[in-house]
Amino acid sequence: MEGYRMKKIWSLLHYRIVWTIGTALLAIVAVPAILVLVLKALGLAHGASLHSWLLDVGQNMGPMGAAGGAGAGVGGSGGPNPNPQKDKDPDPCAGQERAVLAAKGTVDMLNGQLNLDAEKINSLAAPAQKLLDRAAALAPAAQSEVAQQFALTAITKLIQLVAEAAGPLGEGAAAVNTAVGIATNPVGTAAGGVPGNSIVENAGFLKEMYQYFQVSQGDLKALEELCKETPGGLPDAQQFLNVMDQLNELVAQGNALVNQMDAENGIQQQLNKALETLNQDEKDLLDCQATNSGSDASAATA
């Protein structure tokens, strides 16, 4: 029985908490005891402090001694070396270098933003192209359908828009032109009507298309009403109209992005300003480096 108890007590030592409590108790009791013993021993060795060295400027010195501090201050403002290689800034152009780096950072940031917007614009070009192709394909049937209702005026302008935007798209556009018998400007204001790879071309295309749609809103409305009012509907014209609506929406998105870039305080303008600042900072840095290139002496001599 006794052996079992001992074994149980012994097994308690395997718990960390037991050790922690034991250490804490020992610290509470033993440390002060040791401290008191040491202090007691020190007290027995010398009950009084053995030194009398008071380090207090105000106590040890009179005003005349303190006045010397003024001389020391004057001395500290100068130096004994007639040609001091001062502990100068190791890089006299550090400020200009920092300015150039900051300007470069701004330019990079704006370029990144610009690229992001350009990607968005470019990503709109391909769907716009598809919709244009589809509109061009639907145009002859729609035109023929509307002609039967003696309401050619509304659709003619829209088909003309598609034809001009599509420009030399190829057979589709040619078919439209032939079918409707309208004279189109082959070089159109939409720069050939084909969204190219360049952001400039795509942006120009979307902008021009937006303007076309703005002036054609009345025709779209008229065609929409004609489709609604005609008994039995105009399925081909309706399809054409749907495609034109989708195109209209896409162009409006693209136009908003282009405007965001070109606005008075838009990203492009900010980038132009940042580039001007960068050029100026780079010029300042070059001037500074040229000025200091002759005085690049060692930082220190003994």
Next chain:
Amino acid sequence: MTEISISRRLSSTGTITIAGRQIPIRVCLFWAGVTFWIGNMIVQTGWAGITELRASLYFVAEMVVITSATRTITLDRVASVYCLGGAMMGVMWLISAVFTSFVPSPDAVSRQFVVPILEEFVKLAPVVFILWRQRASRSWTMGASDIMLMAATSGAGFGLVEEAYYHHALGPTRALDWFPLTRINGATLTVGHGTWTALAGATLGLALLWRPRKPLNYLLAGSGILWSVIDHSHHNYGVDRTGFSVDFFNFVTGHGWISLYLFVFGVIAVVGSDLYAVRGMLSSRPQLRLQGGKPPEIRGQGNSLKGLWAFLVDRRALAYVLFRCQRSSGLTREKLARLATVLERRLPKHPLETTLGSSSPQQSEG
């Protein structure tokens, strides 16, 4: 007849012409100020002042020699900081006078704790000011030795007049043979203002060099000055007092001897750290090693002793910047890397092939 005239050069520094020799005004100011400071002290304290001046300069010279393999600051700077320490003594006297107007009793317990705190911070103030003022780049090129040396010098300048007055009033005291600035009184050792501030500067320098994580950096940087305040307070508080509190102070500070051991340990740590930083830099840049005790050809200075010293100092500055760069992150790292590039560009180098032939570089740093 000596002709004295004042002229101004194109630069902002003026000169005074004495007997045909142009002497910069800053030099004249230095000598005039120092003459008044030291001269006034010697007039007031006589031979005691001269003895204390010798002890103080001996301490500064010791520190300069000990740090000669690692420092980057000039002796000109050391002299200026010594004077600034003296100026701080005047400032402290004024602060003390204001304190006395509130607490007139010289034995007030508050005085014996507040004054040491103020004195320790005031002594270190010139060093902190210099570091702050040159925080853009020069401070990053300083090793821990530079900061410790400046602190030691400022403290020695601070204590000079006070110790002269004390010596004058109470006579000479025993000192350690190799450390004349110390005082032995019975069982107690007083290391003095210079050593206390050197200890504060050593830990500050180590913290700025090693840049440990928070809060370790604050702990390391402040530990030196904290200990100095404790030991300084121990001295002031223990005067003419007995009892438990005095015994406790004596126990904690080892009668002042612990400060001496901490100082010795601090100096070894500081110099060792700086040498370690230089060694690390050299292992990755073997083209900056000396060859046959000679540096690469230096900007029109040939291989003169002055040129060699300038090369070594610039090389150390680069090493300290690189060391800090390795232990930094983010914008600070970027800034230090840029500074290191600028410093390295300035350093003349041996052709890499010849150096590689004599040593095997360890590419340890980027």
